[in-house]
Amino acid sequence: MLQQILRDMYVDPEILAELDEQQKQTLFCKMREEQVRRWKSWNDKLGDDTPKIQSTKKKSVSFLKGDDGEPWVWVMGEHKNDKSIEDILKEEAREKARQMAEKEAEQLRKQMEAHLSEYMDLTPKIEELAPPKLDDYVDPYQDDMDIYCSVEEIREKMKTNHQNYQKPPIPKKPNYQLNSYQTKNNKFNFVDTREVLQEISLNSQVSQRVALWEKKMTEQRTTEIFKCIRKKQEQVAKEAEEEEKKKEQYWQEQERKAKEAEQQIREIARRARAEHRLTSDREIDTNYSTVNSGVPPNRQAVIDWYKQTEKLRLTGLDNFSNVEPWFHGLITRSQAEKLLLDQPYGTFLVRLSEKIWGYTISYRAQEKCKHYLVNALPKYGFSGANPLEHNSLGDLINYHYTQPLTGGDKLQRPCPRMNSSAIDELFETNNN
Structure with a gap:
């Protein structure tokens, strides 16, 4: 029977149904070996009849060899200095947070510079608010002086002008109000432009203070952004895990239904084969x-x-x-x-x-x-x-x-x- 199957390369379905899984695997391996044997025989016969053409173009691949002469292979995570995927993701998130914080600090600095420039343009000049000089003061007694008046008339005019005389107003010292600038997560206070200019003119280390402030704010924002990124990554991982669980449950349910359907089909086929055997004339x-x-x-x-x-x-x-x-x-x-x-x-x-x-x-x-x-x-x-x-x-x-x-x-x-x-x-x- 085996020789006939290998000769015809065909298995009767009824005979195949009677075999168990191990016998089926053995039979399929024999049939595959017979196919390979036939192909090799045909290829050898064809190769003897056709001239061999040698190709001039050859492509080769070379691998980097290690000390032992074998191809050098690096597997991520096996070396003691290799970082885990968790550490790599943390470093990427921290670098991304640092870049975002630097951009925010730069934008904030530009906004503060523009705000200071606006204050400098709108603030009145100090000279305009200064008290009037004595040289510019005009004595009111000289407004109506007449060299041709008598002494009594001059005394009368001086008396009248003295009664109506008002002192010129004394300029008040301008009040420096505290102005505020608020970002999304932080609030920054600064004084009037004159005090800032005065501090700049009096303190030579203001640039260092600004740099330290900018560095501190960048670190603070880096930490906040990093926490937000990590929280978002954890949320995405959690959602992916829940979705994976749902898919796993779905596939398990589908697999269970498929097994039940396959079992029903096998039962129907088994009963049909039994009925066929019972009704076949060959069963006598x-x-x-x-x-x-x-x-x-x-x-x-x-x-x-x-x-x-x-x-x-x-x-x-x-x-x-x-x-x-x-x-x-x-x-x-x-x-x-x-x-x-x-x-x-x-x-x-x-x-x-x-x-x-x-x-x-x-x-x-x-x-x-x-x-x-x-x-x-x-x-x-x-x-x-x-x-x-x-x-x-x-x-x-x-x-x-x-x-x-x-x-x-x-x-x-x-x-x-x-x-x-x-x-x-x-x-x-x-x-x-």
């Missing part, structure tokens, strides 16, 4: 199935033969003329197989045969339903060469309760009758 046991030349012409001839001959010999009846529980009368092969299909292994029945002048024992084996032909002339025995003969059909049945049939099967229990019409057809005379 060849050891006992040699059909005699005298074949009954029709169904009615079998019934008449039983009534006229076998009934008188009490075939299928016990000592009290009751029908044996294993005798089912004249039923077809398919009817017998349907009765035995759902019965346990070892169940059997006896029926009249339409192929010979005799009977058929239908037996429910483990893998299929078997049928054994029994000749009834002159004694009862299985069809075949040199069968063991018995005086009655009941003796043959009782004998094989203890002695096995072909293949080691023994008759164990009779199959119950579902319909008594076939029996009534044989014994209708007694019923009337």
Whole structure:
């Protein structure tokens, strides 16, 4: 059989269904080896007939070798100085936070410079707010002085002007208000532009203070942005883990449904194969199935033969003329197989045969339903060469309760009758 399969490279589906997984793997490996052998044989034959063309263009790949002469390989994480993926992600997040903080500090510095420039443009000049000089003061007594007035008139005018005289206003010192500048996360205070300019003119280390302030703010913002990035990464990882769990549950459910569907398909296929075996003509046991030349012409001839001959010999009846529980009368092969299909292994029945002048024992084996032909002339025995003969059909049945049939099967229990019409057809005379 194996040689035929390798020759045809084809496996009958029924034969394949009977093999277990290990046998299937072995058979497929043999078939694959045969395919490779055929291909090599064909290639060698083809290579002898065709001239070999040597290619001038050759491409090669060289690998860096280590001290031992083997290709040098570096596996990330195996060296003691290698960083873990967690450390690499932290460093990338911290670098990204530092760059963002530097950009924010630079923007804030530019905004403060623009704000200071705006204050310098809008602040009144110091000279305009200074008190008036004495040289510019005009004495009111000289406004109406007339050199031609008399002494009494001059005294009168001076008296009048003295009463109406008002002192010039004294300029007030400008108040320096505290102005504030607020960003998204921090609030920065600074004084009026004049004080800033005065501090710049008086303190030569203001640039260092500004640099320290900018560095401090950058570090603070770097820490805040880093925490935000890490929090977002943790949230994304958590969401990805939850999504992975949902997918895993979904795939497990799909796998369970697929296994159930596959099991149902296998069960349907197994039952179909069993029914096919039960209804196939090839299932007749060849050891006992040699059909005699005298074949009954029709169904009615079998019934008449039983009534006229076998009934008188009490075939299928016990000592009290009751029908044996294993005798089912004249039923077809398919009817017998349907009765035995759902019965346990070892169940059997006896029926009249339409192929010979005799009977058929239908037996429910483990893998299929078997049928054994029994000749009834002159004694009862299985069809075949040199069968063991018995005086009655009941003796043959009782004998094989203890002695096995072909293949080691023994008759164990009779199959119950579902319909008594076939029996009534044989014994209708007694019923009337």
